[in-house]
Amino acid sequence: MGKIKTSIYIDEELWREFKRHAAEQGLDVSELLEELIKEELMIELDTLIPEETNPELDFEPIKPREPVSGLVREMRDERENSLSRQ
Template sequence: MGKIKTSIYIDADLWWELKKEAAEENRDISRLLEEIISENLLLDLEKNIEEMLKKFEKKIEFEPLPSRGSVSELVRRIRDEREGNILR
């Protein structure tokens, strides 16, 4: 995607807050504005969701539950185990 140069009118206080944030993050204000606009317009949504899921996949670790008995029995057993751990 190519770049264009544009002029806009923006609230002065908002502009200075944006410039301050860009400076604090040591970032180019144009790039920061592009990211804000993209996020607002939900551009690159699929890519962002995939990146987010990759982060969560690294954090989520669990053992699969056995598939015997009813779901109600399984939930009751899990609750009993948790209760036992809490009361210890």
């Protein structure tokens, strides 16, 4: 897969924090940003599970009592806040 150069508009303080966070992890900004985008899009998730492993799922699905979109948003906000504090 080839690489492209792109421009984005982002809060200046947030960008400084992100760059600092990337440096602490020993990554350059592009690497960390690419990892986060892949995680968000769930790309390469299949590489985490070896091919010879084919886990059997044995459960009865349940219907949620209320919409889960609020819970998903809350979890994303918590993740965003934890990243911005580091």
